[in-house]
Ligand SMILES: Nc1ncnc2c1ncn2[C@@H]1O[C@H](COP(=O)(O)OP(=O)(O)O)[C@@H](O)[C@H]1O
């Protein structure tokens with residue numbers, strides 16, 4: 287089902303200036319992350335809070351300016367692109383945000399929010415075509431077309447996230463980057479919204495980057511997984527390969543921490559014991575070394591590169607496996 291590479295991210299670096307206790311610091315949010323998405327596939331990006339997942343997504347859709355690296359859509363560079371080319375690419379790569387409360391403008395009707403990307407790009411040929419497209423898109427996400435005239439405050443969290451999804455699929459893109467799209471929702475509606483996304487993915491033939499801190503959710507919906515730790519991808523492979531035979535010590539800890547239905551089979555990974563190192567004091571070598579049961583002297587000074595390992599397109603960044 288998967289085809290050519292549609293999105294290729296290489297050596298992406300993003301840093302932010304922040305002030306803390308009156309001093310200026312530079313936070314390295316993304317530190318050389320590389321990943322590629324094949325046409326028609328769902329690639330999960332998993333990692334703990336703060337590891338840089340959202341920043342990767344925002345960099346790809348142009349909401350954050352990377353310090354260095356490349357982001358190619360169908361072979362064409364997006365960073366630094368301009369004009370018609372860039373507009374075309376932006377329409378083809380869209381994002382669903384984590385927080386459906388913060389991501390909708392409270393003063394705009396749902397219809398105007400859903401039509402925003404189309405409006406900016408002069409996509410609609412007439413008012414009638416615009417209204418019809420809004421109605422069809424609301425229907426596609428399971429909302430009545432009458433929602434077009436309503437405002438965000440009138441909607442539940444689940445309904446708002448359906449609007450967030452509608453905003454990302456009009457006009458229909460090639461790629462959707464879904465940033466923890468259900469983690470801010472009530473547990474009772476999470477499955478419905480997840481099912482909607484998977485249904486749309488199939489109907490609209492979308493390729494998808496699905497960001498989550500939960501390897502269990504990723505396991506249900508993605509064909510491949512990229513595991514992120516402190517701004518870098520440390521392991522990637524097919525989902526079953528990663529879940530059944532994790533190799534990187536960090537991936538092993540994550541997999542061991544997936545809640546098992548049978549408590550006797552539940553293993554607590556080292557992820558339960560160590561704290562992630564501070565972004566303000568990054569280790570010199572492998573960022574995982576301070577928590578890693580396998581760390582050697584080399585790990586403390588030498589950052590392991592992501593390299594191909596074995597079958598299933600597996601790549602891993604570790605000196606010891
Ligand atoms: N706009 C910003 N300004 C300053 N620091 C930021 C900004 N966005 C993210 N960061 C920092 O970058 C790091 C990665 O954040 P983020 O990409 O949101 O991680 P994740 O989505 O994996 O939780 C964190 O340390 C976060 O505090």
Ligand SMILES: [Mg+2]
Pocket residue numbers: 336339340341465
């Ligand atoms: Mg995030």
